[in-house]
Amino acid sequence: MTRTHTVTVGYAGGEERRGPVTMGQANMIRCMLRDEPEHINIHAVWPVPGGTRTEAAIDALRALVVRHEALRTTFPHAPGEAPREQVVAAEGEFTVTVLDHDEHPPEGYADSVARRNRVERFHLDRDFGLRISLVAVAGAPLSVALAASHAVTDISALSVLEEDWRDLLAGRTLPAVTAFTPLDLAAEEATPGGLRKAEASLRHWERIIRTDPQAMFAEPGAVGTEVEAEQLTLRSLRGARALALAAERTGGLPSTVLLTAWCALIAHRAGQPSCVAxxxxxxxxxxxxxxxxxxxxxxxLLSLDVRVPSFDALLRKAWGAALNAYRHSRFDAVRLWEVIDAVTYERGSRFARDVVFNDVSALPSGATGPAEGPELEVVRGQVQVLPTRVLTFVHETAPVLRLGLWVDPALFTPDEAEGFLTGLVRLLEAAATEDVPLATLTEVTGVRPVERGAEWRRVDGSWVSPSEVADVLSGALGGVPVHVAPDADGLVAFLASGGSPLTPERAHAALMDALPGRPGVLAPCRYVIVRDAPAEADRTGAWLRQRILTEGAGRDRRS
Incomplete structure (x- = not known):
């Protein structure tokens, strides 16, 4: 039996302040207003030390709220507008839902409670930034299961909160807060130095988006902007040992060695000359x-050119590429998307963000004691809807290598998805003893590159299907006949207007509107408008013999 009751907790003693939002807050607010809450909200489970009373656990939570301004922050805004200001309250209240069980709940129960708390959207202008549940057995608290607004905290901040909470429960006196509050950071970002850093970040992103593949997984079957992906969890003592030995042999950091191996395998599987993630x-x-x-x-945004002969050579490049990416990761999200929209419209592409690698292994995991776990185990878990085709979380690198992987099932069969993880371990094991020629990745890992078919072309750094471009462009324009062919500059689209007032600008705008979820489509560099399609509509030469009404790149304006 479970008894549920809600405790209202008042707090006072902080300072009331207000000011602009930070770049990170603005970025997450944009995501929160756009994405489903279960995708963007975050959660955590904090085990309660034995012997802790419920009142003490709640008192420590109250002390956290007074100590950290972010937990007392809301974001007022007019309806339909994104917040630009944050307000820190001096006093207020929040609630804790106590779930008191007669018997110990099953393993994973607290995590499921925290995940359920993620489902509801946070109201930025009024909601407390944490949804807190206290799981107890016969009145004795077991764990705190909470969901958090990503406008208030990130995963690292939740770890800081847990450490402070544990210190409070242990009776330790916390030192004064010297870290930046959100308002402190907003002020630093507005300085000339902060603005220069943000501008440099925009230039870094623009360079990659302008020149690198528009999508890593531009291949048959890749459709849609969201995928239902099953979670795979790798736990491997073998992988951890191999990673440590590879780092020792090469002199690289374990995190960089793992990132290098992952990038090499992603680019190999996708048939790409670089890994953009x-x-x-x-x-x-x-x-x-x-x-x-x-x-x-x-x-x-990482861009790692994999056109080198061996793993060690790639590792040497990966350190600099990763450092360059990290140096350019503080930016004004609104301005960044303005840059992305302008560049992709000009290029005729759509930035996919289809590959994500999130290494959170440096955060406290609670793992202690000797190395225990399977030599190599892959476990299947829940299905989640994700706006990406490959998502990898690195949870631990020692003493057990523990990764979470979600992949688009339209691109990876279940065996291929599992094979990617085991192939990663095999690559680390090979790199632990000697340099690995990248030309041997299929033999070493068992992971095979995708087969796209003869009609696919590399155009402007991206894999493209000309026939799919023609189909999508025709559909976007109401079914007009379209023929697309490669030339020295890229793709050329021939369109039969049938007498309608069709222009290159209108054709390009229609295609750009249809691009999301179609990574195999890149806009032609030139649109050629004729009146009628030739009898041999599949032959470029026949289209060239038609009288041209107008032609152009179509990038000048949207009409």
Whole structure:
């Protein structure tokens, strides 16, 4: 039997303040207003030390709220507009839902409670930033299961909160807060130095989005902007040992060695010359950000050219590429998307963000004691809807390598998805003893590159299906006949207007509107408008013999 009751907790003693939102907050607010809450909200489970009373656990939570301004912050805004301001309350209240069981709940129960708390959207202008449940047995608290607004905290901030909470329960006196509060960080970002860093980040992103593959997984079967993906969890003592030995042999950091192996295998499987991936970073390199309770994590955009002969050569490049990405991960999200929209419209592409690698292994995991676990185990878990095709979380690298992987089932069969994880371990084992030629990745890992078919072309750094471009462009224009062919500059689209007022600008705008969820489609560099389609509509030469009404790149304006 479970008894549920709600405790209302009042707090006072903080300072009331207001000011602009930070770049990280603005980025997450944008995501919260756009994405489903279960995708963007975050959660955590904090085990309660034995012997702790419920009142003490709640008192420590109250002390956290007074100590950290972010937990007392709301974001007022007009309907239909994104918040630009944050307000810190001096006093207020929050609630704790107590779930008191007669018997111990099953393993994973607290995590399921925290996940359920993620489902409801946080109201930015009025909601307390944490939804807290206290799981207890016969009145004795077992764990705190909470969901958090990503506008208030990130995963690293939740770890800081847990450490402070445990210290409070242990009776320790916490030192004064010296880390940046959100308002402190907003002020730092507005300085000339902060603005220069943000501008440099925009230039870094623009360069990659302008020149690198628009999507890693542009291949048959890749459709849609969201996928239902089953979670796979790898736990491997073998992988951890191999990673440590590879790091020792090469002199690289274990995190960089793992990132290098993952990038090599992703690019190999996708048949790409580089690995372009979103690599979320905590942005906590500066002392005053290390323990900041705030949402400072943002995407770093990594571009790693894999056209080198061996693993060791790639590892040497990966360190610099990763460092460059991390240095450019603090940006104004609104301006970044303005840059992305402008560049992709000009290029005729759609930035996919279809590959994400999130290494959270540096966060406290609670793992202690000797190395225990399976030599190599892959366990299947829940299905989640994700706006990406490959998502990897690194939870631990020692003493057990523990990864979470979600992949698009349209691109990876269940055996291929599992084979990617086991192939990663095999690559680490090979790199532990000697340099690995990248030309041997199929033999070493068992992971085979995708087969796209003869009609696919590399155009402007991206894999493209000309026939799919023609089909999508025709559909976007109401079914007009379209023929697409490659030439020296890219793709050329021939369109039969049938006498309608069709222009290159209208054709390009229609295609760009249809691009989301179609990574195999890249806009032609030139649109050629004729009146009628030739009898041999599948032959480029026949279209060239038609009288041209107008032609152009179509990038000048949207009409």
């Amino acid at each position: 979103a690599v979320p970073t905590s942005n906590r390199f500066l002392p005053r950000l290390a323990r900041s309770v705030n949402t400072v994590s943002q995407d770093a």
